[in-house]
Structures are given as C-alpha cells and as structure tokens.
Amino acid sequence: MKSIKGMMNHLxxxxxxxxxxxxENETMNNDILKLVRHVAVAERVWLSRLQNKSNAHxxxxxxxxxxxxxxTMFEENAEQYRVYIEALQESELDEMVNYSNMSGVPFRTSVRDILLQVILHGQYHRGQINQALRIASAEPAQVDYITFARI
Structure with a gap:
C-alpha cells in the first residue's frame, strides 16, 4: 500500500x-487543453469503475x-482517490473489478492494476503535454518521480 499511496501522491x-x-506560460492551445481534460476525465472514469458506479456519462x-x-476536476479527483485509498486494505488490491470500457466491452482487472493504470496513464500524457510546451517555446514542468521523492 505504501508504494501505491506514494505513487498516487506523485500523481x-x-x-x-x-x-x-x-x-504560467499562458499556453491555452485547444489540443493541449483537450489532452489535459482527457487525463482528468480518465481518472474519474477509473475511479467510477473501482466504486462500481456507471461511467457512461x-x-x-x-x-x-x-x-x-x-x-477543479483534478482537485476533486485527488480528494476522491485519497478517500478511496484510505479505506482500501492491502488485501483488496488483488480483488478483481468487473467493468466495461467506453465501447461496452467487458473486462475484469485487479484494483492494483487499475490504480497503476491511472498512475501511468497520467504520466504518459504529462510527457506529451510537456513536449507541446517545448514546441510552443514554453517552459515544461518537471514532473519526474525522483523530483517529487526529493521534496
């Protein structure tokens, strides 16, 4: 649990x-905003799956x-994930969750793997956002885990 909590805090x-x-860079390119919003909504979708709630909307x-x-979406996500993870027991990480993807295809995945998906998905897209910032001659954000671990 300690590793999952640490990785979520990094997220x-x-x-x-x-x-x-x-x-800070006043970079409001529509493609970047769409990508940032995607990350926030994906976090919500995965949490709804963990909570056995509908995500069709x-x-x-x-x-x-x-x-x-x-x-605001990211702040609400963080709070809801904190509440969810604080109530989670170590033994529950390997419990299986039944859900359907956005196309309606059914899947079964462990809580641990879903949380790792949320963590890695966000990191992947933050890299894309940083690349877009560089292309726009703006300063990218340092978001490496090691930078977080050093504070």
Missing part, C-alpha cells in the same frame, strides 16, 4: 505542476476551454 503533485506550467475526448474547470 496529484505532478497534475498540479503541469497545470501550473500551463497557467463521461466523454474522454471533449474540447475544453477553461483550465480552471480542469483544475
């Missing part, structure tokens, strides 16, 4: 850093116009 920190970089790839709305 919350890295999400804030990437949002801060976007605000979520759309992963909608246009986004407001970084403040996206930041």
């Amino acid at each position: 919350y920190w890295a999400n804030r850093r990437i949002l801060d970089a976007l605000e 979520y759309s992963l790839w909608e246009e986004a116009e407001d970084l403040i709305v996206i930041r």
Whole structure:
C-alpha cells in the first residue's frame, strides 16, 4: 500500500505542476487543453469503475476551454482517490473489478492494476503535454518521480 499511496501522491503533485506550467506560460492551445481534460476525465472514469458506479456519462475526448474547470476536476479527483485509498486494505488490491470500457466491452482487472493504470496513464500524457510546451517555446514542468521523492 505504501508504494501505491506514494505513487498516487506523485500523481496529484505532478497534475498540479503541469497545470501550473500551463497557467504560467499562458499556453491555452485547444489540443493541449483537450489532452489535459482527457487525463482528468480518465481518472474519474477509473475511479467510477473501482466504486462500481456507471461511467457512461463521461466523454474522454471533449474540447475544453477553461483550465480552471480542469483544475477543479483534478482537485476533486485527488480528494476522491485519497478517500478511496484510505479505506482500501492491502488485501483488496488483488480483488478483481468487473467493468466495461467506453465501447461496452467487458473486462475484469485487479484494483492494483487499475490504480497503476491511472498512475501511468497520467504520466504518459504529462510527457506529451510537456513536449507541446517545448514546441510552443514554453517552459515544461518537471514532473519526474525522483523530483517529487526529493521534496
């Protein structure tokens, strides 16, 4: 549990850093905003699956116009994941979750693997966002795990 909690804390920190970089650089490219929103919504979708709730009302790839709305989503996600993980027992990490993907295809995945998916998915897309910042001659956010671990 300690590793999962540490990696999730890194996720919350890295999400804030990437949002801060976007605000500081005033980089509001529609493609970047759409990608940032995608990460926030994907976190919500996976949490709904973990909680055995419907996620049919979520759309992963909608246009986004407001970084403040996206930041609020990330803050709410962080709080909801903290509550979920605090209630989670180590033995529950290997429990299987039945869910359907956004196309309706059924799957069965462990809680541990779902949490790792959330962690790695966000890191993948933060790399893409940082690349877009560089292309726009803006300063990327340092979001490496080791930077987080050193603080």
